[in-house]
Amino acid sequence: MSGEALLKAVRAGRTVEAAGLLDGMTDGERRSCLPALKELRKELRSAPWNAASRVAHPALHAAGAACHTGAAGAATWIAGVDMRWSQASPGVLLHVLGDRETDWLADLTHRLAARPATSRVPFALVSGLVALSGCEVPTTDAYVRGWLEHIGASWHGGGTVAQRLRKEPHVSVLVTALFESLEVTSQIAWLFGDGPGSWYSALAELSEEGTLDRKVVLDACVARLLRGGAPADQRVFLRLLSSLAPTRDEERERSADWTVLACQAVPTVAGYAQSVLASLALDGELTSRQLAEMSSGVLFRTEKKLVRAQLVLLGKVLKRDPSTADVLLPALAEAYGHEDTEVQERALKLVERHVTALPDTSGARERLGELTADLSPGLRLRAQRVLGIESPDSASTVHEEVLPPVPERARLAPAPESVTELAEEVSAILASGGGVAAFERTLDGLVRHAHRDRDALMEALGPVVARCWWKDRDPSYPVVDRSFRESAQGLEVVLAALFEGVGMETLHAAVQQGPTSGNCHHSALSHALDARLWEAGYRLRTDPMPFLLATPTWDTGLLEPDELVERLTEYRRLDARPGTADFAQALLRVRRDDRATAEAAAARARALGSPEGYRLAQWLTAEGPLLPTSRRRTSGARILLELGELGEIQGLFPKEFRPLGRPLTVFKDHRYCRHWGVTDQRYWPAVVPGRRELVAARLLRDISTAAVEDGRMVAAMLPLLAEADGTAGEALHLCLAYGLGARHPEDRLAAVDALLVLAARGQLDAGRLGSDIGELVRRGALKKSRLAESIRTAAATGAYATVWSVLLGLLPALLADLAADGAGGGAVRGLGELLAIAADCAERSGASGDLAHLAGTAERHGSSKVVTQARRLRTALTREAVA
Numbered sequence: 001m002s003g004e005a006l007l008k009a010v011r012a013g014r015t016v017e018a019a020g021l022l023d024g025m026t027d028g029e030r031r032s033c034l035p036a037l038k039e040l041r042k043e044l045r046s047a048p049w050n051a052a053s054r055v056a057h058p059a060l061h062a063a064g065a066a067c068h069t070g071a072a073g074a075a076t077w078i079a080g081v082d083m084r085w086s087q088a089s090p091g092v093l094l095h096v097l098g099d100r101e102t103d104w105l106a107d108l109t110h111r112l113a114a115r116p117a118t119s120r121v122p123f124a125l126v127s128g129l130v131a132l133s134g135c136e137v138p139t140t141d142a143y144v145r146g147w148l149e150h151i152g153a154s155w156h157g158g159g160t161v162a163q164r165l166r167k168e169p170h171v172s173v174l175v176t177a178l179f180e181s182l183e184v185t186s187q188i189a190w191l192f193g194d195g196p197g198s199w200y201s202a203l204a205e206l207s208e209e210g211t212l213d214r215k216v217v218l219d220a221c222v223a224r225l226l227r228g229g230a231p232a233d234q235r236v237f238l239r240l241l242s243s244l245a246p247t248r249d250e251e252r253e254r255s256a257d258w259t260v261l262a263c264q265a266v267p268t269v270a271g272y273a274q275s276v277l278a279s280l281a282l283d284g285e286l287t288s289r290q291l292a293e294m295s296s297g298v299l300f301r302t303e304k305k306l307v308r309a310q311l312v313l314l315g316k317v318l319k320r321d322p323s324t325a326d327v328l329l330p331a332l333a334e335a336y337g338h339e340d341t342e343v344q345e346r347a348l349k350l351v352e353r354h355v356t357a358l359p360d361t362s363g364a365r366e367r368l369g370e371l372t373a374d375l376s377p378g379l380r381l382r383a384q385r386v387l388g389i390e391s392p393d394s395a396s397t398v399h400e401e402v403l404p405p406v407p408e409r410a411r412l413a414p415a416p417e418s419v420t421e422l423a424e425e426v427s428a429i430l431a432s433g434g435g436v437a438a439f440e441r442t443l444d445g446l447v448r449h450a451h452r453d454r455d456a457l458m459e460a461l462g463p464v465v466a467r468c469w470w471k472d473r474d475p476s477y478p479v480v481d482r483s484f485r486e487s488a489q490g491l492e493v494v495l496a497a498l499f500e501g502v503g504m505e506t507l508h509a510a511v512q513q514g515p516t517s518g519n520c521h522h523s524a525l526s527h528a529l530d531a532r533l534w535e536a537g538y539r540l541r542t543d544p545m546p547f548l549l550a551t552p553t554w555d556t557g558l559l560e561p562d563e564l565v566e567r568l569t570e571y572r573r574l575d576a577r578p579g580t581a582d583f584a585q586a587l588l589r590v591r592r593d594d595r596a597t598a599e600a601a602a603a604r605a606r607a608l609g610s611p612e613g614y615r616l617a618q619w620l621t622a623e624g625p626l627l628p629t630s631r632r633r634t635s636g637a638r639i640l641l642e643l644g645e646l647g648e649i650q651g652l653f654p655k656e657f658r659p660l661g662r663p664l665t666v667f668k669d670h671r672y673c674r675h676w677g678v679t680d681q682r683y684w685p686a687v688v689p690g691r692r693e694l695v696a697a698r699l700l701r702d703i704s705t706a707a708v709e710d711g712r713m714v715a716a717m718l719p720l721l722a723e724a725d726g727t728a729g730e731a732l733h734l735c736l737a738y739g740l741g742a743r744h745p746e747d748r749l750a751a752v753d754a755l756l757v758l759a760a761r762g763q764l765d766a767g768r769l770g771s772d773i774g775e776l777v778r779r780g781a782l783k784k785s786r787l788a789e790s791i792r793t794a795a796a797t798g799a800y801a802t803v804w805s806v807l808l809g810l811l812p813a814l815l816a817d818l819a820a821d822g823a824g825g826g827a828v829r830g831l832g833e834l835l836a837i838a839a840d841c842a843e844r845s846g847a848s849g850d851l852a853h854l855a856g857t858a859e860r861h862g863s864s865k866v867v868t869q870a871r872r873l874r875t876a877l878t879r880e881a882v883a
Contacts, residue, residue: 003033010040010063013055015092022066022096030067037064045082057086066096071104075111079119090125098132106135113138123150130170137170139177147174161202165211172212175203179220179237200243207244218244222257231266238269251276252285259290262306263297270306274298278313288324291317292331299335299347307338311346318350322357329354330367336383337374339792341836341872342865344379352386377843378876398846402798403760407723409554412437415445415547419460422449427464429491436686437555439490444551446494447536451544458498468492470501481506486516487526488533490680497537504541510534514656521698524659525684528588531581531656539579546576550585556725557686559589561601561620568605568612578612584657587616588649589689592624615652624648625690630697630730633666637781638704639772640666641697641731660688664697681717685724692724696731703735706742708781715739715747718754728763737772740790741782748790755794759802766802770809778813784830792837804841808851811838815853818866832865839873848877 006025009018022030040060061083068074077083078093097105109129112121123146130137137143151164165171207214221244224237251258261273277294280286291314298310314332318325335347351368358364365387372383377398416422422445428434429442449457465471470480470492484493484502488510496502511534515527532550539545549567553560564586571578592598602620605613629644642665649661681699688694695717703718705711718739721732736758739751758764776782795803814831821827835857841847854877857870 003029003036006033006063007036007040010037010059011056013057013059015059015062015088018059018063019092019096022063023099027069031069033063034067037067041080041082054086057083058088058092061086062088062092062096065093071107071111074108075115078112078125079115079121084120090122090128093125094128094132097129102133102135105129105133109133109135110138113140113143115142117142117145123147137173139173139180141181144174144177144181148178161199162205165202165206171206172216175212176216176220179224200240203240204243204245214244218246218250218254222254222261225261225265225269226257228265231268234266234269238272242272246276248285252280255280255286255290259294259297262294263301267303267306270298270301270303271309274306274309274313278309281313281317282320288317288321288327291324292327295328295331296334299332299338302339304340304343307335307340307343308346311335311343311350315350315353318354318357322354325354325357326359326364329358330364330371333368333371336371336379339796341376341379341840342868344375348375348379348383348386351383355386376840378839378872399798399800399844401801401845403802404756404797406760407757409556409558410437411554412441412552415441415448415551419449419453419457422446422457423460423464426461426491426495430464430468433682435555436552436557436683439683440551440686443491443494443533443536444548446491446498447540447545448547450498450540451546454498454540454544461495461498465495465499465501468495468501470496471499473501485510488530488537490533493533494537494540497540500541502537504538507534507538507541511538519659521664521701522681522684524662525687525695525698526680527656528581528585528660528687529680529683531654532579532585535579535581543577545579545582546571546574549578549582550589552589552686552689553591556723557589557689558591558725559586561590561592561598561616562604564590564616565601565604565608565613568608568610568616571612572608572610580654581656583612583615584654585687587619587653588657588660588687590616590620591690592620592622593690622648625688625726627691627693627727627729628661628663630693632730634779635666637708637776637779638701639734639776639779639781640700640704641734642666643694643697646694660694666701682720684717685720689724690726692721692726693729693731695724696721696729696735700731700735700738704738704781706744706747707738707776707783707786710743711747712744713746715742715750718750719757722754722757722761728758728765730768732758733765733769734772736769737776737782740773741776741786742790743786745789748786749793752790752794752797755806756797756799756802759799764802766805767809770806770811771813773806774810774813777810778817784814784834788830788833788837791834795837795841800841801845801847804838804845804847807834807838807841808847811835811854812852815851815857815870819853819856828864828866832869835866835869835873839869839876842873842876851877 006018006021009021025033037060040056041064044056044060061078064077065074065088068077074097078087097108100108109126112126112129115121119142121142123143126138126143126146127150151161151168168174203212203217206212207217218241221237221241225234225241228234246254255277258273258277262270262277264270265273274294277286277291281291295310295314299307301307311332314328318328329351332347332350335343338344338347355365355368369384369387369389372380372387372389375383416425422442425438425442425445429438434442446457470483473480480496480501481503483489484496485506493502497507511531515523515530536545536548547567547570549564549571550559552558553563567586568578598620602617605620606617607613626646626648628646631642631644633640633642643663645663646661650658653661685692685695699717699721702711702714706714715735715738718735721735722728736751736754739747739754742748742751755764755769759766773782773787777784777787791803791807811834814827814834818827818831851873854870854874857866858874860867860870
C-alpha cells in the first residue's frame with residue numbers, strides 16, 4: 001500500500017509527501033518500489049517535454065535515489081541525463097539518503113564526484129554527502145570546479161574570499177588540487193577576479209598567516225607553470241606566484257626550476273623566470289655554470305626580447321667578473337646560430353670585448369671557433385679574425401642552392417579491376433577526397449563496372465553509400481534532387497544515380513540545360529566538371545558507356561593522343577555512343593605540344609570515319625594550347641586580371657565548356673559565389689591541363705583575400721598550380737605574391753612551397769614576382785612583416801639565390817619609397833626585416849653588384865635596423881672588408 005501511495009505522490013509531483021513516505025519504509029519496501037519508478041521514468045522519457053511531464057521529475061529523482069540500495073545504482077540514477085534539467089534539490093536528496101550507513105554514503109560520494117562536470121551533479125549535494133559520511137574530500141575535476149564556483153558564488157553574502165576560505169574545513173587539500181586540475185584551469189581566469197579581495201590576494205594572505213602551507217602553495221604554483229599549457233592559463237598562475245612574492249631564499253632554492261621556465265615556458269613566464277635568475281646572478285648567488293646552462297637555452301628562443309635581455313645580463317656579469325669568460329663566452333656564442341643577424345652581431349661584440357680574458361690554455365677558444373660556423377658569412381669572417389683563425393677564401397662561404405626535387409608526371413594506374421577494390425577507392429574519396437589520379441581512375445571504374453555488371457557493383461558499394469547523406473531520403477522531399485541540380489558534388493551524383501537516389505528528370509535536366517547556379521569567376525571550371533559528372537550519372541541509367549574517353553594518361557590531367565585514338569577505335573568497334581561532355585573534356589586534355597605525335601594520331605583518328613575522329617583530327621592539327629590576352633585592372637588595393645576571348649574553346653564545344661574561352665572581367669563576373677571551401681577545386685587544373693593561367697586568373701580574387709581580407713585556407717591551390725602544366729604567367733605570379741603576404745601561416749607556407757617548386761622547374765620569373773610584390777605593397781594589399789616571414793622561410797630551405805633574385809626585384813621600389821618619404825614613416829615598418837633577409841641571402845649566394853637606392857639608405861644617420869641592414873647588404877654586394 002505504501003508503494004502505491006509513493007507512486008501516486010511521485011506522479012503528482014508532491015516531493016515533500018514522497019520524502020515523508022520514504023522515511024517510514026524499510027530497505028525491502030524501497031526495493032519493491034523501484035520497478036514501478038523505473039517504468040514511470042521510461043514513460044516520462046517518451047512524453048512531450050512540457051510542464052505536465054516535468055512536474056513529476058523532482059519527486060521521481062528523489063524517490064529513485066532513495067530506493068536504490070546499491071551506491072552504484074543510486075549514483076547512476078542521480079546523474080541520469082533525463083533527470084538533469086528537472087531534478088530534486090540537494091536538500092531533499094540529502095534528507096532521503098541521510099539514513100544510510102557512512103561507508104555507503106562515502107561510496108556514493110566518490111562515485112558522484114568522479115562524474116564529469118557535464119553531468120551537472122550539484123556541488124551542494126556532493127559536499128553535503130562528504131559532511132554526512134565524514135569521508136575524505138574528493139579532488140576530482142568536477143568537485144574542485146564546483147568548490148571553486150561555490151566560493152565565488154558567495155560574494156553576494158559578504159566577506160572576502162580569504163574569510164570564506166578560512167571557514168572551509170578542507171581548504172588545504174582543495175587548493176592543492178586546484179593546481180593539479182587541468183579541466184578547472186579554463187575557469188580560473190575569470191573566477192579569480194581582480195583587486196584586493198580576489199583569489200590571488202586571498203591565497204597569498206592565507207599562505208602568509210599559515211592557514212595554508214606556504215611552501216606547498218609555492219611548489220604547487222611553480223609545478224603548474226613547469227607543466228605548461230595555454231598562455232592565458234599560465235598567466236593566471238604567474239600572477240598568483242607574483243602575489244605570493246617569493247623571498248630571496250625561496251627564489252634561490254628553486255633556481256633549477258627558474259632555469260627550466262626561462263628556457264621552455266611561454267614568453268611571459270619565461271620573462272619572469274629570467275628576471276629572477278638575473279637578480280640572483282648579479283648578486284653573485286648564481287654560479288657561472290648555472291648561468292651558462294640557462295643562457296644555452298634562452299639564447300635558442302625565438303623571442304628577441306628574451307634573447308637580448310640575456311645578452312645584456314651576460315655582458316654585465318662578464319664585466320663584473322672577467323674570470324667567468326672561459327665558461328660564459330662559449331654559452332654566449334650559442335647565439336651565433338640565432339636567425340636574427342642583429343642578435344648574432346650583439347653576441348659577437350660581447351665576444352670581441354671579452355675574448356682577451358680567456359686563458360691561453362682554455363679550450364673555450366676552440367669552442368668559439370667551432371661556433372663561428374653558425375654565423376652569417378659576413379660576421380663569420382669577422383669572428384674568425386678576432387680569434388686569429390685563418391679566414392678561408394670568400395668563395396668557400398657561398399652556399400650551394402638547395403631546391404626541392406622537380407615534380408615528375410606520374411602515369412595513372414588502370415581503373416580497379418574488382419568491384420571490391422573499387423568500393424574501397426570510392427570510400428576513401430568520399431571520406432577524405434583525393435588527387436586527380438585517384439578521382440579519375442575511380443570515376444572511370446564506376447562507369448566500367450556499371451557497364452559490365454551493375455548488380456555486382458551495387459552490392460559492393462552498398463555499405464559505402466549507406467552513410468551518404470542522400471541515401472534513403474523521403475522521395476516526397478525534393479532536397480536531394482534540388483541539391484544535385486545545383487551541383488554534382490563530385491562522385492556523389494554518380495553514386496546517387498546508380499542507386500536511383502536522384503530522379504531521372506533531374507539528371508536529364510542537368511544534362512540538357514546545364515547548371516542552375518549563377519555565374520562567378522569559378523563557374524567556367526566547375527560547370528565543365530559538373531557536366532561530365534551529370535552525364536556519367538545519366539548514362540548509367542539510360543545508356544551505360546563502356547569506359548570514359550577523358551580519363552587522363554598523367555596525373556596532371558594530360559591525355560596522350562594515341563590513347564584517345566585507341567579509345568575511339570574501341571568505341572567504334574563496340575558501336576558505343578561517346579558522351580558529349582566526356583569527349584569535350586578529352587579534347588581539352590589531349591596533348592598537342594609534340595607536333596609529330598599529334599599529326600600521326602590525327603591521321604589515325606581521321607581514318608576512323610566517325611564524327612569524333614574527324615573532330616579529334618582537326619583539334620590535333622590546330623595550333624595549341626593557346627592562352628588569351630590579359631589586362632591588369634585594379635579593385636581597391638587589389639591588382640586583378642581580365643582575360644580576353646579564347647576562340648578555339650567555342651564553336652563545336654558543348655555550352656557548358658564554352659565559358660572557359662569567354663572573356664573574364666573583374667567587375668561584371670564578381671557575383672554571388674557558391675564555391676567557398678569546395679573540395680573539387682583540386683580537380684580544376686585538370687579541366688584545362690597545359691593552361692594553368694586560365695585557372696590561376698579565376699582563383700586570383702580568392703587568393704587575394706588571404707592578404708587583403710585576412711582569409712584563411714584560400715591559398716591551398718598554389719602548390720597544385722605550381723606542379724601543373726603550362727605557362728607560369730602573370731596570373732600565377734600575382735597569386736603567388738598574394739599568398740606570400742597572406743595573414744595566416746598555413747597560406748604563407750603553401751605559397752612558399754609553390755615558389756620553390758616553380759624555381760626548381762625553372763618556371764619562376766623572379767623579377768616579375770618581386771615587381772608584383774612591390775606594387776602590391778605600395779597599394780597596401782600586402783604587409784612587409786608578413787612577406788618577411790614567408791621569404792625568410794623560403795630562404796631557410798637553402799634557396800638563397802632564388803630568394804635574392806626575388807628581393808632584387810622588390811627592394812628598389814621599397815627603398816625608393818623610403819627615400820621619397822624622408823623621415824621614413826610607414827615606409828620603414830618591416831623594411832629592416834626584408835633587408836636583413838636580403839643581406840643574408842646575398843652573403844650566402846655570393847651575389848654582387850648594385851641595388852638602386854641602397855647606397856642612400858646605408859648612408860643615413862643612426863643605427864636603426866633599416867640602416868644597419870642596408871649597410872650590411874651593401875657590404876655583402878661590394879665584398880668590402882667587415883670592420
